[in-house]
Amino acid sequence: MKRKAIILDYMREKRWPYLLGFALLSISCLMQLLIPDILGRFTDLLEQSRLTLEDAGTYALWLLAVAVGVALFRSMGRIYLYRLSRMLEMRIRNNLFSHWEKLSAQYFNNQRIGDLMSHAISDVSVIREVTMNGIFNIMEALVLITFTVVTMVSAVNGWLTLLTMLPLPLLSILAYRFNKRIQQQSSDMQIAVSNMTSRVQEFIAGIRVVKAFVQEKAERKHFTRDNQYAVEMNRRFVRSNSLFGALSTGIVGLSFLISVVLGGVLVLNGTITLGEFVAFNTYLSLIMGPIENLGKVVNQVQRGIASEKRLLSILETEPEVVDDIAAKPDIGQLEGRIDIRNLTFHYPEAKEPSLKNINLTVPRGTSLAIVGRVGSGKSTLVHLLVRLYNPPQGTVFIDGHDIHEIPLRTLRGQIGIVPQDQFLFSTTIRDNISFDPNPYTENEVEDAAKLAQVYENIAEFPNRFDTALGERGISLSGGQRQRVSIARALIKKPSILIFDDSLSAVDTITEDLILEGLNSVMNDRTTIIIGHRISSVKSADQIVVLEEGAIAERGTHEELLQLQGLYADLYHKQMLDEEAERFPEPSDGSEIRAAERDIAAAGEQLAGTKPAVPLSRPQVLRGGANG
The missing domain is CATH 1.20.1560.10 (ABC transporter type 1, transmembrane domain)
Known part of the structure; x- marks a missing residue:
């Protein structure tokens, strides 16, 4: 108007x-x-x-x-x-x-x-x-x-x-x-x-x-x-x-x-x-x-x-995302089945599409994992599911309804999303977790915090859940902010759960605990997990790999490893990185030189002569060529 x-x-x-x-x-x-x-x-x-x-x-x-x-x-x-x-x-x-x-x-x-x-x-x-x-x-x-x-x-x-x-x-x-x-x-x-x-x-x-x-x-x-x-x-x-x-x-x-x-x-x-x-x-x-x-x-x-x-x-600026004329107010509880058909999406200022011909089906109560390089379109797909941006008509369906037919309040009210930025408000932890029009009891807030593996951290604060956070939740660590964001999504008990790379700021042990705690929550809910760690997505019912906005690979963890493609490359690289973390390279060469001298001395005693070729650094780190 x-x-x-x-x-x-x-x-x-x-x-x-x-x-x-x-x-x-x-x-x-x-x-x-x-x-x-x-x-x-x-x-x-x-x-x-x-x-x-x-x-x-x-x-x-x-x-x-x-x-x-x-x-x-x-x-x-x-x-x-x-x-x-x-x-x-x-x-x-x-x-x-x-x-x-x-x-x-x-x-x-x-x-x-x-x-x-x-x-x-x-x-x-x-x-x-x-x-x-x-x-x-x-x-x-x-x-x-x-x-x-x-x-x-x-x-x-x-x-x-x-x-x-x-x-x-x-x-x-x-x-x-x-x-x-x-x-x-x-x-x-x-x-x-x-x-x-x-x-x-x-x-x-x-x-x-x-x-x-x-x-x-x-x-x-x-x-x-x-x-x-x-x-x-x-x-x-x-x-x-x-x-x-x-x-x-x-x-x-x-x-x-x-x-x-x-x-x-x-x-x-x-x-x-x-x-x-x-x-x-x-x-x-x-x-x-x-x-x-x-x-x-x-x-x-x-x-x-x-x-x-x-x-x-x-x-006078007209909102781009509003309830469509075709919206059906009588649509109530969503079950969570997601169908994406021939989805191609451009951002308004972009020349090239961010998503190209995406076709996906996520049955109710199952889990979908999305992996891919930065800028491959993973978060864009999630933003379309909650209609932060409008997907083209006839491309995204939930429970058989075109997403444009579902009122925004119904759609967003039944989707729990944990975004990448982990934004928290400068109020108490309790208010951040129970950030919803519906009132929640003390037990519900605590249960959500336990599922997100942040309850013990909160219990250590003098004011527990009444602890006031600084601007954007700065008084918490990155991992704690991420887990409070997870608790905020879980307390809604939504039909669809979306984790947009929401485990990146926690260590692998906490990640395993969070995933284990989420198993009971995810059993009867449709779950979408966007992640870079294979450990956080390998248990999903289906995994898709996005490359430049298109689906390059899809399947289970074992099926994708057998393809020896992008997913397998990512998996092997992460395995090498984890091995490097367990066996870090020394900060200087003193330990290596000492080890080389010891090995050379042992060789002289056994063979009566010095080794013709000094051992390489990888050989030393692994205890020799065959060690």
Whole structure:
């Protein structure tokens, strides 16, 4: 749904509350008009020497009563209008957050976190200021200027009023000339703040990398550059704003000059009284404040327009992944059978397909393992199963239903996925494991932790499951974060379990324990395991090997070894790596040289001569050529 405006749409919706605030403010403005009249009458009595002590007390009480009334109604109107602005601010942030939740993963791949934070904080605050101070000043100026000018014409002198008001239209011309400049500079200033926010966010997120590579000086230089750019954009805006304010003040001063000079002449000529002259200048001083504020309002409105455009560009972005028109709300519990038929998938920005002609069947309650090189399309296949991206129609089926026919809430609610990045929220361990709309009991949380082999680690913490984690769960080790992520998926008891390389950060012993604990969970659930270790996938009912987005091999562990293909090569390499870990090569050659000398000495004793060819290093490590 396209939105033409944010502020105007809100004001139309809340027109009656705004009218009430306008009425309260109007009463305050009308009461202010009594002050010049009281001062004028007081001055005339004083000039004519007819002012008594009783009169002075009466006028003082009138001024006090008017001041109290003005303060009361002005405060009520301000509070009421400001409350509406705060409600708008809350609504925009809620709508923005809700809309972000609907957008697909592809949108966030192309956005910087700092920019998004700037939209949610800075841009929304600018909108609030426009609807708060901006609308208040506009309403006050509209009422006060209109009624004051009418009063000045009718109660004092029409020609004096006309001549005094002549310079004021120049303010409109001035505002028009500064319009585009201030709007562009405001937009540039907001972009500069976004860039600086992004720089700070990336620095904080990558602080360990920065320190590990001794890049503090370089990062400080980058931040200084962004900070200086933000300062320069603010300076440009302040210069334009100050120039506009100075010229506005000069125009207002010109009106006062005309009022004093011409008004003084009219008093000397007897055209107006001294009291009327005082009242006229008091009227003029009442409207000069609102007129000057109009200049500030112009700047606020231009900033608001720039911020509103940025927010609308987000709110008008259509989510790519939504419930399809063909979705069937009556689809309930999923059993877990997966069929993939002739699946070819392109990422929006990619020229080549990430998956090519994939055909797979995973019966309910069985396990599928996916292996392959980095970039072969393993995670892409999983992302399509949970519809983080949309697969083509008629290619992915669950329980015989095209995945587009299954409502997103049903689909994702019955798939438990352990992603690669092991993201944890900065809350307690309990909240991270029970991260689901459904409430879980203490026993369910503990059982999930035991299945994931992380219960004993949690039990060692002083606050156990109530231990608060740092940003992204940084207070836990990589293996602990991975196992808490596994527990978070297991507690849902989903129909389909997906492990996206989720055992890479644990040792082989813990991996065996986790897999053993998962056996009971996996028996009646469809399970997909993506992994690089053969040990974590060899027990799967079927294994597929992806190569450049296509299925290169498929079968069981034994069948794939017999093929002597990619899977067998990966298996043998891992076996060699494990052997190398068990028999590590010495860090220097002293042990090898000592062993060579010992073997050579033994050869001399047995054969009476030195060996013609020294033993090679592999022979020494293995106890000789035949050892």
